[in-house]
Amino acid sequence: MIVGSGKFQYRVNADWARLPGGWSFKEVGGSVSTATTTSMCSIAATTR
């Protein structure tokens, strides 16, 4: 699925984050990517 328009079009990936078995996000308050852009961090509460 593509969203947006013009220079800002994106393919939606809702299943990007692959969590360990039995884990799930509760909420994701913030996110950042590192300067080297090799990883991405999320603040989250989890249930196991």
Next chain:
Amino acid sequence: MMIFDRDGTFLRSWGEGQYPRAHGVHMAPDDTMFLTDDGGHFVRQVTLDGKVLLELGVPGKPAPYMSGEPFHRCTHTALSPQGDIYVSDGYGNSRVHKYSPDGKLLMSWGEPGTGEGEFNIVHNICCDADGWVYVADRENHRVQVFDGKGKYETQWQNLHRPCGLCMPYAHKPIFYVGEVGPAAAVSRDIPNLGPRVNIVDHQGKLIGRFGDTPAGTELGKFLAPHGLAVDSRGDVYVGEMSWTGWPQIFPDTPRPAHIRCLQKFEKVG
């Protein structure tokens, strides 16, 4: 804190039990992070593996509500070009605080209200390479812009409940703004108010947008976009406070055990 590689593979987590209500995160140029915990009333500068380098505020001990003293449910941080630390504060104050890089309080500004330099939920904050400070003044439906001494410059009023504010660091940057969507029952189903992500230039002019409204769990829709990040490819990560938002959005539907709260938007072209 949960850490993934670019492909979404989970790498590690840390900080469990140490952050009562993890709310905001900012990545510094030196690859340290500034974590803002509104439940714990503190800001911590940490390494990528969670070692605490600096702590602002007293965990578990808020300043009096709306006293203007740091902190009462602080929300987010930004860094000046010189490394000074701005803290948005937040849910229980209407204030921006500025600290030196070693944690000395330099100044604060802001009062409750709707005028210039006044705030109604100071929710996110950014600072560009020229030192301009951008404040998501959520419940006043605007972003206010200040110089580094807290002097009001201008405001963008073409937003509805701007919540997440993300700025790839630059001179005259663009901004990704998460509008959290209507909160009042009377406006919940009004189209074209969010929740969605707006992309605006450094003067607040709308240059892009995604997220069909009203709120929903369908692909490409949002419940409560809250914390945004953009990587070097231009891919956008949108974290949502879906658990908190659900009862407001769907008051007659029981909250599911699991609700989607993270989507990646991969730049096309």
